[in-house]
Amino acid sequence: MKRDIVIIGGGPAGLAAAVAAYDAGCKNVLVVERESEVGGVLKQCIHNGFGLTRFKENLTGPEYAHKFIEEAEKRGIEMLKDTFVTELTADKKVTCMNQSGIFTVEAKAVILAMGCRERSKGALNIAGTRPAGLFSAGTAQKYVNVKGMLPGKRVVILGSGDIGLIMARRLTLEGAKVLCVSEIMPYSSGLRRNIAQCLNDFGIPLYLEHTVAEIEGEGRVSGVTLVKVDENKRPIAGTEKHFDCDTVLFSVGLIPENELTERAGVALDPRTKGAVVDGDRQTQTEGVFACGNVLHVHDLVDFVSEEAEIAGRAAAEYALQGGRAHAYISAENGENVTYVLPQRVDKNKNAPQKLFFRVRKAFRNAVVTVDTGARRKTVKKIAVAPGEMESVALSAEEIGGAEYVKIAVTGGDR
Amino acid sequence: MKYDVAIIGGGVIGALTARELARYALSVVVLEGAADVAAGASKANSGIVHAGFDAAEGSLKARYNVAGSRMMATVCEELGVGYENNGSLVLAFDEAQIGILETLLARGRANGVRDLRIIGREELFLREKHASGRAVAALYAPTGGIVCPFELTIAAMGNAMDNGVLLLTDFEVVRAENGKTVTLHAADGRAVSAGYVVNCAGAGAEKIARLFGDDSFTVGARKGEYILLDSAAKGFVKSTIFSVPTAAGKGVLVTPTADGNILIGPTSVEEPDFSTAIRRGAFGEIIEKARAICDGIPFGETITSFAGVRAYCDRHDFIVEESRKAENLFNTAGIESPGLTSAPAIGKAVAEKIAARFGAEKKKDFNPKRRAFSWFRKLGAAEKNAVIAEDPAYGKIVCRCESVTLGEIVNAIRQNPPARTLDGVKLRTRAGMGRCQSGFCQPATLETIAKEYGLSLGEVTKNGKNSAIVSGGAI
Numbered sequence: 093m094k095r096d097i098v099i100i101g102g103g104p105a106g107l108a109a110a111v112a113a114y115d116a117g118c119k120n121v122l123v124v125e126r127e128s129e130v131g132g133v134l135k136q137c138i139h140n141g142f143g144l145t146r147f148k149e150n151l152t153g154p155e156y157a158h159k160f161i162e163e164a165e166k167r168g169i170e171m172l173k174d175t176f177v178t179e180l181t182a183d184k185k186v187t188c189m190n191q192s193g194i195f196t197v198e199a200k201a202v203i204l205a206m207g208c209r210e211r212s213k214g215a216l217n218i219a220g221t222r223p224a225g226l227f228s229a230g231t232a233q234k235y236v237n238v239k240g241m242l243p244g245k246r247v248v249i250l251g252s253g254d255i256g257l258i259m260a261r262r263l264t265l266e267g268a269k270v271l272c273v274s275e276i277m278p279y280s281s282g283l284r285r286n287i288a289q290c291l292n293d294f295g296i297p298l299y300l301e302h303t304v305a306e307i308e309g310e311g312r313v314s315g316v317t318l319v320k321v322d323e324n325k326r327p328i329a330g331t332e333k334h335f336d337c338d339t340v341l342f343s344v345g346l347i348p349e350n351e352l353t354e355r356a357g358v359a360l361d362p363r364t365k366g367a368v369v370d371g372d373r374q375t376q377t378e379g380v381f382a383c384g385n386v387l388h389v390h391d392l393v394d395f396v397s398e399e400a401e402i403a404g405r406a407a408a409e410y411a412l413q414g415g416r417a418h419a420y421i422s423a424e425n426g427e428n429v430t431y432v433l434p435q436r437v438d439k440n441k442n443a444p445q446k447l448f449f450r451v452r453k454a455f456r457n458a459v460v461t462v463d464t465g466a467r468r469k470t471v472k473k474i475a476v477a478p479g480e481m482e483s484v485a486l487s488a489e490e491i492g493g494a495e496y497v498k499i500a501v502t503g504g505d506r
Numbered sequence: 507m508k509y510d511v512a513i514i515g516g517g518v519i520g521a522l523t524a525r526e527l528a529r530y531a532l533s534v535v536v537l538e539g540a541a542d543v544a545a546g547a548s549k550a551n552s553g554i555v556h557a558g559f560d561a562a563e564g565s566l567k568a569r570y571n572v573a574g575s576r577m578m579a580t581v582c583e584e585l586g587v588g589y590e591n592n593g594s595l596v597l598a599f600d601e602a603q604i605g606i607l608e609t610l611l612a613r614g615r616a617n618g619v620r621d622l623r624i625i626g627r628e629e630l631f632l633r634e635k636h637a638s639g640r641a642v643a644a645l646y647a648p649t650g651g652i653v654c655p656f657e658l659t660i661a662a663m664g665n666a667m668d669n670g671v672l673l674l675t676d677f678e679v680v681r682a683e684n685g686k687t688v689t690l691h692a693a694d695g696r697a698v699s700a701g702y703v704v705n706c707a708g709a710g711a712e713k714i715a716r717l718f719g720d721d722s723f724t725v726g727a728r729k730g731e732y733i734l735l736d737s738a739a740k741g742f743v744k745s746t747i748f749s750v751p752t753a754a755g756k757g758v759l760v761t762p763t764a765d766g767n768i769l770i771g772p773t774s775v776e777e778p779d780f781s782t783a784i785r786r787g788a789f790g791e792i793i794e795k796a797r798a799i800c801d802g803i804p805f806g807e808t809i810t811s812f813a814g815v816r817a818y819c820d821r822h823d824f825i826v827e828e829s830r831k832a833e834n835l836f837n838t839a840g841i842e843s844p845g846l847t848s849a850p851a852i853g854k855a856v857a858e859k860i861a862a863r864f865g866a867e868k869k870k871d872f873n874p875k876r877r878a879f880s881w882f883r884k885l886g887a888a889e890k891n892a893v894i895a896e897d898p899a900y901g902k903i904v905c906r907c908e909s910v911t912l913g914e915i916v917n918a919i920r921q922n923p924p925a926r927t928l929d930g931v932k933l934r935t936r937a938g939m940g941r942c943q944s945g946f947c948q949p950a951t952l953e954t955i956a957k958e959y960g961l962s963l964g965e966v967t968k969n970g971k972n973s974a975i976v977s978g979g980a981i
């Protein structure tokens with residue numbers, strides 16, 4: 093089998109990339125999806141808040157996904173569902189497995205859109221027993237929203253990631269008692285609007301700088317003990333809080349799913365845990381592109397779609413016209429910035445570029461400094477936080493004169 | 507129905523005893539208190555096939571260890587169980603410890619361990635580049651190995667069942683009537699009669715003996731806690747790396763597992779109530795002790811942590827004997843480390859004694875082979891396609907991290923001994939054992955179990971009684 097573009101993953105990133113590639117003139121596109129329906133994680137995100145940026149509409153996850161599914165179907169884009177990619181090679185051979193067998197597709201360009209997974213509780217070194225009733229927040233969300241089952245009745249949520257916050261509200265609405273959300277950092281990694289709408293509106297306490305000391309229960313979980321931590325995240329004796337509960341949810345971070353990427357030899361960035369890419373979202377392996385949560389974890393799907401369209405158009409160009417010569421400069425993180433994406437900017441592209449970044453800690457009245465070696469410019473932001481991705485735009489001229497791009501955030505009060 | 511032999515306990519000792527007894531013309535039942543076999547120490551241990559230089563000369567531990575280690579490769583081959591002869595290294599950090607290595611060397615040779623030798627720094631780092639740079643010498647045991655302990659237990663029980671043994675789970679023996687025959691009563695009212703009973707109850711062995719009026723030994727418990735790293739850390743060490751043993755035991759080790767992970771532990775703490783809860787301070791202790799023997803351990807790849815409990819007896823050696831006090835009872839007790847290694851030899855010895863007692867003949871149709879759990883994943887693409895064409899469920903991946911198909915999960919539920927719980931499926935197929943720790947595959951696995959047994963989702967458990975996975979009811 094041969095295709096111009098193979099897209100691995102039919103979530104919001106894969107769908108938007110497919111549509112954009114098609115519209116850029118590359119019609120021989122295949123989307124491979126391991127689940128029985130496309131739409132990715134949006135299928136289980138039945139809350140609203142999607143599409144505010146892109147469509148100026150307040151959509152649910154399935155509604156947002158549906159817009160892209162419709163566009164893909166309208167164009168007759170080929171989508172292989174219930175099909176698992178077992179291997180990808182640097183020369184763009186994609187091996188798949190489904191109920192009709194194992195087969196290999198040769199592609200001119202590949203777009204990685206596999207999304208991310210939740211960090212598991214196992215990684216956290218938690219003392220106590222290993223009973224039933226411990227879930228990652230996304231798994232609990234699937235039980236409630238897709239399977240119609242309530243995981244339990246008295247719930248403690250560890251970690252204040254967005255899925256955990258959303259689930260605090262969701263479980264409350266379905267009649268469970270959410271006792272608290274605990275977060276080890278001094279701030280939540282979730283969106284501010286989720287803290288307000290999912291916790292504050294329901295009177296669910298958020299304990300910042302708290303971690304889990306112990307899980308109890310034989311058979312099913314019967315309780316957890318939280319403890320306050322100091323600046324070095326060490327437990328402070330005597331600050332224990334005990335909760336009787338039958339369910340514990342973990343919302344402790346998302347990790348891009350790059351096992352295939354890694355095995356294909358595509359270079360990864362330890363900061364994002366996704367591929368190193370240029371402005372086209374092309375990885376350091378020619379003809380392999382990446383977008384969405386497999387590239388870096390986004391907080392809003394609207395930005396995923398935008399990124400996927402960039403990758404889709406660029407992959408189409410690559411598949412139809414082949415690669416071109418690049419003149420890369422690096423994008424680096426300065427003070428208080430944890431990563432900048434893309435990591436490489438191509439001066440030959442001769443086009444404006446948006447650079448995305450995340451900050452290390454929350455600031456009010458922040459000053460973003462963009463240093464290009466040739467000049468510095470500053471941008472003011474009212475507030476920045478690690479849970480919200482920021483961006484700055486550079487014009488074609490600014491990039492043309494740049495030796496490198498370094499983004500730093502300073503000033504303001506915490 | 508009355509059985510010739512009832513085995514109490516479906517750990518590795520009970521399972522391999524059952525398999526060895528299945529060679530004879532005897533009717534055999536295994537009574538396991540938990541929802542599945544491998545519920546006790548046989549699920550959570552280091553998985554090391556010890557070479558045999560630790561145990562005191564002349565002890566039963568030494569005898570069964572060396573004999574078991576020699577049998578292990580064949581048993582695993584027959585049962586399709588993951589085993590690797592990866593070799594072990596005991597590191598010494600100063601002159602005094604080199605002295606201990608020499609003692610171990612002499613003891614090992616006296617115990618009959620082959621090819622043991624002490625190696626210097628050069629060979630050590632050639633073998634293991636992450637061995638601590640401060641090590642000055644090591645005892646090298648080429649016969650040391652690794653085995654998947656729960657896979658061995660499950661496969662041995664499955665093979666015993668394929669050869670006619672009956673397994674009753676959720677059968678916790680709480681009472682024994684010992685007359686001409688023995689009647690064993692379960693907590694839920696069921697009863698089974700047998701002519702002879704083998705006590706393989708691990709942590710519960712003292713209690714079982716007492717049900718028969720045998721108080722000739724006591725069983726204590728020492729907990730061991732572990733950290734497990736993802737298969738992404740595979741290759742960090744190839745051999746099993748020990749520090750020199752102290753009075754407290756063999757200490758923390760760093761080893762590959764037969765499944766391709768890296769295992770670090772165990773600690774050693776008295777645990778009077780046999781709890782497998784991990785102590786708050788355990789992680790720091792494991793990490794510190796492991797760093798003393800290996801450099802640059804990738805703890806960032808941690809995927810889970812767990813604990814197992816060693817059931818030791820007051821004689822400080824294995825008990826493998828006819829009860830000193832009761833009729834119709836054979837005790838295996840105090841089977842702490844190296845009990846896993848010894849299990850094939852203990853099972854064989856116990857079965858031979860019982861067969862002699864009954865004057866039982868060997869069956870002609872005993873089949874020692876069992877298809878490996880991993881049979882499908884080891885096939886090439888063309889062979890896989892043939893299997894998928896037969897049964898499309900083998901083309902559907904359920905567990906992404908470990909690439910486990912629906913076909914393999916259904917097979918684990920239907921094959922002997924049938925998986926009935928989420929943990930049962932996990933231990934048989936590895937579904938849920940990878941980096942996401944079942945985040946993605948749990949709902950699908952639950953549905954498959956529910957469908958196969960005609961249960962609702964809310965009735966499927968993690969590991970039996972009171973461990974429902976989703977307990978809040980339907981929305």
Ligand SMILES: Cc1cc2nc3c(=O)[nH]c(=O)nc-3n(C[C@H](O)[C@H](O)[C@H](O)COP(=O)(O)OP(=O)(O)OC[C@H]3O[C@@H](n4cnc5c(N)ncnc54)[C@H](O)[C@@H]3O)c2cc1C
Binds near residue numbers: 553847
């Ligand atoms: C931390 C640790 C590390 C170890 N490392 C190694 C190693 O590396 N190499 C090695 O060779 N050995 C090792 N061992 C030892 C090895 O694990 C044990 O020797 C072996 O698993 C014992 O098997 P068993 O069948 O006797 O006990 P178990 O596996 O505990 O089985 C006993 C079974 O009996 C059942 N039972 C109990 N009471 C009743 C009842 N009343 N009615 C019905 N059923 C009952 C239990 O549910 C259980 O399933 C280690 C042990 C521990 C704990």
